[in-house]
Amino acid sequence: METISKETLVGQLRDLGVRAGGVLLVHMSFREVRPVEGGPEGLIAALGEALGPEGTLAMPSATGDDETVFDPATTGNRDDLGIVADLFWRMPGVVRSPHFDAVSARGPKAEWITGGPFVLPPAAPESAIDRIRQAGGQVLLLGVGHHANTMLHLAELVGGAPYRSDFHYIDDAGREVHYGENDSCCEKFELADGWLRAEGALRAGRVGHAEARLMEAEDLVRIAAAKVKADPLIFLHGADEDCEECDEARESL
Helix, strand or coil: CCCHHHHHHHHHHHHCCCCCCEEEEEEEEEHHHHHHHHHHHHHHHHHHHHHHCCEEEECCCCCCCCCCCCCCCCCCCHHHHHHHHHCCCCCCCECCCCCCEEEEEEECCCCHHHHCCCCCCCCCCCHHHHHHHHCCCEEEEEECCCCCHHHHHHHHHCCCCCCEEEEEEEECCCCCCEEEEECCCCHHHHHHHHHHHHHCCCEEEEECCCEEEEHHHHHHHHHHHHHHHCCCCCCCCCCCCCCCCHHHHCCCC
16 A cells, blocks of 8 residues: 655645644554554654644553553553554653553643543543543544544543443552443444534544544534433443443443
């Protein structure tokens, strides 16, 4: 396949609607975007250029290790977050939340986004995810579906989703702390795509070789939270659909 230049990437991002000076939360699969000039570093550079010097770039940076004390300077990302997100948190000028469900960010609003209170469940109001919404941020999905869209976990909580699965983490004192998280298989998060399109709140195109979808975080939370309020279990598979994660969520009710 053709290697996409940095200049083309920046143009694609701007054509899609990425705002200069804005806040952008990116979920991606680099495998879908590549090949691009400069590899993962080149893609990060293109995202930064599209946002400009007044913009703030953010990516998920949570650990998949729930048996080790989290250290934002050394603890790696969960594997499914991908190579770009794992590279990003290690780069100069990037700051990272000081807890296990971290977000990494670079730009004028990075300290505020990542420095908020530690809340449980991890995507609850006042979390880093919510602060991206409060800052008028956008969500960009690059080569991934809404199953990766962390902002929808905030929408679940705002809408009053009642289910909680048992999770734990190790605190700074080495103690195992259990908490309930609004978790499921997330396959039905794809419903959000149709909801957004119906309201003209989704922009779609290509960035690199990947399908790209861009939305305002505020629109996403508003629209999805209303759906959850009307049907609190809308994101769960039915009891007869043989989904272990959704069944666990249902059993918590």
